[in-house]
Amino acid sequence: MEHKEIYTLQELYDELPYTLVELGDRADLNEVTIARIRDGKPTRRSSVNRLLLTFSEIYKRPLSLRNVVGINIQRNLRLERKEARAEKTEEIDQAA
Numbered sequence: 001m002e003h004k005e006i007y008t009l010q011e012l013y014d015e016l017p018y019t020l021v022e023l024g025d026r027a028d029l030n031e032v033t034i035a036r037i038r039d040g041k042p043t044r045r046s047s048v049n050r051l052l053l054t055f056s057e058i059y060k061r062p063l064s065l066r067n068v069v070g071i072n073i074q075r076n077l078r079l080e081r082k083e084a085r086a087e088k089t090e091e092i093d094q095a096a
Contacts, residue, residue, distance in 0.1 A: 001059055009070035012055050012063070013038050027054035042074035 001007075001015045016023065020038075024031040027050045037043045037051055048071055049064075056063045065071065 003061065005067060007063065007068050009068055012068065023054065027051050037071065040072050042072050044074050048073060
């Protein structure tokens with residue numbers, strides 16, 4: 001694979017010298033999770049990070065969410081609500 005600034009998730013899969021099962025074993029992820037990430041389904045950040053680390057090892061270059069596009073990260077609604085509450089509390093404290 002040629003070196004460039006931005007990669008698509010699809011090209012990482014297209015150039016892959018392994019099956020999804022082998023990739024899953026290397027990334028310590030279920031092959032269904034690997035396929036869901038490939039298909040653009042919402043995925044936990046931790047799973048994506050494990051997969052990108054494995055792709056980095058396979059392709060011998062740094063790959064992360066900063067230079068790979070086409071990944072759908074699952075929203076963490078619990079964290080978003082917590083941050084919203086903290087922000088609201090901060091606004092109330094500043095107004096007082």
